[in-house]
Amino acid sequence: MTKTTKTILSALTDEQLVAAYANGDNQAFDTLLLRHKCRIYSYILSVVKNADVANDLFQETFMKAITTIKQGRYAESGKFFAWISRIAHNLIIDYYRQEKSENTVSADDAASFDILNRRDLCDINIEDSMVREQISEDVRRLIEALPESQREVLKMRYYKDMSFKEISDQTNVSINTALGRMRYAIMNMRRIAQDNNIALSL
Numbered sequence: 001m002t003k004t005t006k007t008i009l010s011a012l013t014d015e016q017l018v019a020a021y022a023n024g025d026n027q028a029f030d031t032l033l034l035r036h037k038c039r040i041y042s043y044i045l046s047v048v049k050n051a052d053v054a055n056d057l058f059q060e061t062f063m064k065a066i067t068t069i070k071q072g073r074y075a076e077s078g079k080f081f082a083w084i085s086r087i088a089h090n091l092i093i094d095y096y097r098q099e100k101s102e103n104t105v106s107a108d109d110a111a112s113f114d115i116l117n118r119r120d121l122c123d124i125n126i127e128d129s130m131v132r133e134q135i136s137e138d139v140r141r142l143i144e145a146l147p148e149s150q151r152e153v154l155k156m157r158y159y160k161d162m163s164f165k166e167i168s169d170q171t172n173v174s175i176n177t178a179l180g181r182m183r184y185a186i187m188n189m190r191r192i193a194q195d196n197n198i199a200l201s202l
Contacts, residue, residue, distance in 0.1 A: 010035075014080035022069050029069075033062060036081060040088055047092050057095060061088045142189045150185035153178055 009017065009031040020028035040061060045054040064087050068074050076083040143151055152171065156162040164182075168175045 015078060018069055018074060018080060022072065022074070029066065032080070036084060037062075039081075040084060043085070044088055044092060048095065053095065057088065057091050060091055064091075138193070139189075142192050143185075145192055146185050146188055150181050150188065153181040154185045157182060 009020075009028055012020070012028070012031070014032060014035070017028040017032045021032070037058070041054060041058045044057050044061070045051065048054050048057065061084060065084050074083075143154060146154065149171075153167055156167045156170070157164070162170070164175050164178045167178045171178065173181075
């Protein structure tokens with residue numbers, strides 16, 4: 001993949017990349033993989049707690065995605081990440097079902113734990129948690145795009161839980177100035193988010 005091609009593909013949306021891959025552009029799927037692999041793998045690993053198993057499930061997740069797209073069965077317009085997350089989720093469930101059938105324990109065994117009843121494996125919770133993770137990452141990037149004085153006040157207020165009096169003392173400005181910087185920081189974040197179509201809430 002040339003640098004120019006990589007730049008062009010990285011600017012495309014997930015849906016555009018899916019369409020390009022369906023039409024024979026294999027590099028488009030490479031871009032999708034690079035874009036989402038860290039979050040999908042991290043999610044799988046956080047559940048199965050085993051790197052080898054996580055690697056296997058991760059590879060199977062993207063193989064299923066490849067097969068589905070190539071067969072023309074992908075129909076999740078605008079929801080690629082949520083779609084591939086569900087594939088990973090279902091594979092994790094299948095893995096634990098297989099483990100359970102191979103290592104059957106008594107239902108009366110108080111020490112036994114049914115992975116299928118875990119609240120964190122609920123479809124809604126998985127998707128919500130991944131969306132929240134994306135929002136948190138987007139917010140961090142928006143904060144870094146702010147002017148230094150606004151970024152400093154916002155971080156002190158929200159990450160360090162400092163009062164505006166403490167902020168004014170530490171930054172050697174008046175409380176009104178600290179409040180003003182905070183106000184402009186929020187306004188700028190909203191503007192940048194709107195310009196880049198970034199959603200800041202579920």
